[in-house]
Amino acid sequence: MNNHLLAHKKVAIIGAGPVGLTMARLLQQNGIDVTVYERDQDPEARIWGGTLDLHKSSGQVAMKKAGLLETYYALSLPMGIRFANEQGHILSTRKPTPENQHDNPEINRNTLRKMLLDSLQSDTVVWDRKLTGLEEVKGKWLLHFEGKPDETADLMIVANGGMSKARSFVTDTEVVETGTFIIQGDIPEPEINCPEFYRLCDGNRLMTAHQGNLLVANPNNNGVLSYGIIFQKPPEWEADNGLAVHNTDTTIAFLLHKLQNWEERYKQLIRATTFFVGLPTRKLPLGKPWKNDRPLPITLIGDTAHLMPPFAGQGVNTGLMDALTLSDNLANGAFETIQEAIKDYEDKMFIYASAAQLASSENEVEMHRPDFSFQQLMMD
Structure with a gap:
């Protein structure tokens, strides 16, 4: 050696x-x-x-x-991936196979x-x-x-x-910041706290995109459902220091407004979250x-x-x-x-x-x- x-x-x-x-x-x-x-x-x-x-x-x-x-x-x-639209309709599902199960678990x-x-x-x-x-x-x-x-x-x-x-x-x-913002949330016992959204995932990661707003969720992160909502940072945030993500009520209201045209199961996910983290993307x-x-x-x-x-x-x-x-x-x-x-x-x-x-x-x-x-x- x-x-x-x-x-x-x-x-x-x-x-x-x-x-x-x-x-x-x-x-x-x-x-x-x-x-x-x-x-x-x-x-x-x-x-x-x-x-x-x-x-x-x-x-x-x-x-x-x-x-x-x-x-x-x-x-x-x-894990498989379910692709859904903002109305909760499943567009397609990609399941792991014996051949690809070790590609990126x-x-x-x-x-x-x-x-x-x-x-x-x-x-x-x-x-x-x-x-x-x-x-x-x-x-x-x-x-x-x-x-x-x-x-x-x-x-x-x-x-x-x-x-x-x-x-x-x-x-x-x-x-430098790249202009994107991610709000992350965790929900323990998701089968109890956001059951409809949890069932929508059906054991898979779930990905939804609609008009520049994106959601990526994993229902099985050691017993916790973890998710991120991704969007372009609003220009007005530069002047007023953005969103006080630590304020749960304010963040829930912001996200419900941003996803106001999304189906109820997504809103259930947001309402069930008790703590958020906000991350501007950087490089x-x-x-x-x-x-x-x-x-x-x-x-x-x-x-x-x-x-x-x-x-x-x-x-x-x-x-x-x-x-x-x-x-x-x-x-x-x-x-x-x-x-x-x-x-x-x-x-x-x-x-x-x-x-x-x-x-x-x-x-x-x-x-x-x-x-x-x-x-x-x-x-x-």
């Missing part, structure tokens, strides 16, 4: 999301000393959001290299985190660590955490999300080269490197390709220095992540067309 680049060196990964944890797993397979620092209080902290699906050509390749592909299959759920975010945590050496992840600063001290990175002791590392891998402040050590490029453009004058080895992976809207299913999958590419470069003995291994990774990442961003952006434009069809999009 050749890991001379990182022999007797310590790697710090910031962020215990799927990409950061997979990176840690791949490094540990090569005997590399790695610690993950995560701001969540503990491993039980609930991760908000819908299920994830790992693609055969990207995310699943990383899982296979990590020795976790069969575990992913066992913990994930192949859905997995709950916390289930995926636990799977990855179980694959790591004990105490790899240090919880309740909010990074507040980085500096170079005597040839090492000094990591500052809010209310916690400082730590040191020889290599920094930043994977703490699209709005990471530590990104500034690598690039001055700013995150980190990759048109500008990253800094060459970094004081010590540091790079970005996942959303921190290439944040993109979720309209091509490429976000986490692209991040897992980052982990696969970077870990291989650091451990395969092909490079003379850590910086050379990082540079090669970044050159490759810019190519495949730019393609993923382009696909997402093209889908985003299409989705706001009044005649947009989820069926057509998924056939193309």
Whole structure:
């Protein structure tokens, strides 16, 4: 096993999301000393959001290299898709088959985190660590955490999300909004709290599009129905700071008005929601080269490197390709220095992540067309 680049060196990964944890797993397979620092209080902290699906050509390749592909299959759920119109009429249904059931099965975010945590050496992840600063001290990175002791590392891998402040050590490029807004909701015990809509899903993900308003729902996210309503951000929001999504009554009223011509089962879904999260879609453009004058080895992976809207299913999958590419470069003995291994990774990442961003952006434009069809999009 050749890991001379990182022999007797310590790697710090910031962020215990799927990409950061997979990176840690791949490094540990090569005997590399790695610690993950995560701001969540503990491993039980609930991760908000819908299920994830790992693609055969990207995310699943990383899982296979990590020795976790069969575990992913066992913990994930192949799901069909029901395409419905705004009146609740089913236009078509796409069911998983024995041949395609492993193409991209859905997995709950916390289930995926636990799977990855179980694959790591004990105490790899240090919880309740909010990074507040980085500096170079005597040839090492000094990591500052809010209310916690400082730590040191020889290599920094930043994977703490699209709005990471530590990104500034690598690039001055700013995150930009793309003009779309997503309101997400969760409903526990959906068979009781929104039974008609739950039956409409019939165990499948449900997708509906009408005049630029879109709904995507998953009735089986570890016992919770998760959904998102997607629309173009109204121009007037720029002047009045938009919608107070944390105000449940206000958000319900806003959504009921926006979907006023939709059938009652959709409105039942909205009324049954007790907590909403609002997400403007953002991306980190990759048109500008990253800094060459970094004081010590540091790079970005996942959303921190290439944040993109979720309209091509490429976000986490692209991040897992980052982990696969970077870990291989650091451990395969092909490079003379850590910086050379990082540079090669970044050159490759810019190519495949730019393609993923382009696909997402093209889908985003299409989705706001009044005649947009989820069926057509998924056939193309």
